[in-house]
Amino acid sequence: MSAGELLGSITEQPAKFGGPAPARRYLPGLIGLVWNGKINPGKVFDLTLPLDQVTEGYRAMDERRAIKALLLP
Numbered sequence: 469m470s471a472g473e474l475l476g477s478i479t480e481q482p483a484k485f486g487g488p489a490p491a492r493r494y495l496p497g498l499i500g501l502v503w504n505g506k507i508n509p510g511k512v513f514d515l516t517l518p519l520d521q522v523t524e525g526y527r528a529m530d531e532r533r534a535i536k537a538l539l540l541p
Contacts, residue, residue, distance in 0.1 A: 513538035 501507045515534035517525050518541075525537030 512536050516540060 498507070498509075502509050513536045515525060515528055515537040517537055517539055519539045522539055525534070525539060528534035529537060
């Protein structure tokens with residue numbers, strides 16, 4: 469399974485109940501992608517914005533243009 473397929477399956481399945489995500493279900497596939505160099509687990513913040521653009525940061529995450537936005541003063 470490719471990184472896109474695995475990550476797509478995580479984000480496209482609608483949740484029926486609240487609570488923690490079933491992260492352990494995806495762990496074996498994710499570990500394989502890390503070991504094979506397909507994904508970099510250290511990359512979390514992929515968008516940096518000034519604090520006064522907090523709305524754009526949330527918009528980018530909502531539209532899947534960013535994973536996490538880092539806001540700087």
